[in-house]
Amino acid sequence: MTTQTAQTDAQVRADDRAHVFHSWSAQAKIDPLPVAGGEGSSFWDYEGNTYLDFSSQLVNLNLGHQHPDLVAAVQQQAGRLATIQPSMANDVRGELARLIAEVAPDGFEKVFFTNGGAEANEYAVRMARQFTGRRKVLSMYRSYHGSTATAISLTGDPRRWANDIGDNGTVRFFGPYLYRSAFHSTTIEEESQRALEHLEQTILLEGPGTIAAIIIETVVGTNGVLVPPPGYLDGVRGLCDRHGIVYIADEVMVGFGRIGEWFAIDAFDAKPDLITFAKGVNSGYVPLGGVVISDRIAKHFDDAPFPGGLTYSGHPLACAPGVATFEVFRRDGILERVRDLGSRVVEPALRAMAEKHPSVGEVRGRGLFWAIELVRDRETREPLVPFNAAGADAAPMGAFAAAAKEGGVWPFLHFNRTHIAPPLVISEEDLVRGLGVIDEALDVADGYTV
CATH class of the missing domain: 3.40.640.10 (Type I PLP-dependent aspartate aminotransferase-like (Major domain))
Incomplete structure (x- = not known):
């Protein structure tokens, strides 16, 4: 990271922490990622880390970042x-x-x-x-x-x-x-x-x-x-x-x-x-x-x-x-490609993950909108983390998310689930790569199963 980039990153962080009041958060307990830019299905920070946006931000960026x-x-x-x-x-x-x-x-x-x-x-x-x-x-x-x-x-x-x-x-x-x-x-x-x-x-x-x-x-x-x-x-x-x-x-x-x-x-x-x-x-x-x-x-x-x-x-x-x-x-042909990618690429990949990982209780969805429900025990269906978990109780999902981000995918988490919701313009290559990262991150979730 260049000196100028480091200064920009530091300034963005400083301004945010000093003056921006964030939603749904205890302000002193968060550290928002400074985002430098985005294009298509990816965005990046000032340190040069690029992430596949598997949440479409808040499931709203259907046509991706900076669509011309x-x-x-x-x-x-x-x-x-x-x-x-x-x-x-x-x-x-x-x-x-x-x-x-x-x-x-x-x-x-x-x-x-x-x-x-x-x-x-x-x-x-x-x-x-x-x-x-x-x-x-x-x-x-x-x-x-x-x-x-x-x-x-x-x-x-x-x-x-x-x-x-x-x-x-x-x-x-x-x-x-x-x-x-x-x-x-x-x-x-x-x-x-x-x-x-x-x-x-x-x-x-x-x-x-x-x-x-x-x-x-x-x-x-x-x-x-x-x-x-x-x-x-x-x-x-x-x-x-x-x-x-x-x-x-x-x-x-x-x-x-x-x-x-x-x-x-x-x-x-x-x-x-x-x-x-x-x-x-x-x-x-x-x-x-x-x-x-x-x-x-x-x-x-x-x-x-x-x-x-x-x-x-x-x-x-x-x-x-x-x-x-x-x-x-x-x-x-966005509608057609969503139906195609959902049925031909996403669903088979998630079904395979469900067979492979003991932490996967169920996968469900349609098109480019899916959930992987994570559990501690497949027999009892005990969630990987408790309902509305926070702090230490939510640590297993935090560990899964960290592994996904380390692999270059920004996941969407809610309680004991990760959702698959990339921009509808994502390339098949990026979609397959992102699903592969999720697959590897589930190895971390498996470590919390009984």
């Missing part, structure tokens, strides 16, 4: 019209809304833009409450919907615990998760049926006439990459129809190609009333999210004013790389 088409779109828009308020019509805002509507399920023509996924879920709930005149919202225990007031109340994972002081209209339920079934199921068919029976009982006991919406991540993201079993989402749709409840599909993490579909809901047998999105719509180059609104709900607001808005709703600098995203997806 997205960068050019931001630059060109900034030179033409940097911003305009949302009450005015704007060409790239309207074009992106049209493009989103064209790939959404039939009967979805309107898009409300937000600055990110949490706001998208906030506003979807607001729409559902206004539409139904009801207040309660049902969400899964294994879920993450954002950290703003209503979104964190909807969230099931432990990040809610210290923040559960906002929206008091949330009721939680168990979703399907055969590997750790709350319903003692032994088959995927049983799990789907019993999870639906549990949800129906929750609805009946809460009072169907009090429930505005059910919000579900189409594929549960951070909390496990839980792919819904056959018939489950269609069953949710049926329960919502029966009781006049709005079905919200949270596609913030899995929309725009993550599992090889424009919207993940396209891979399953159900149709929601509202679809929330963010992240992959423009790979996070400028903050953007939104709600795709079914015609029947949009019609409610033809004459009744919608009580909500944002200064930066549909910001041109965010919408421009969104439009470019559609162009890249279609030109480069």
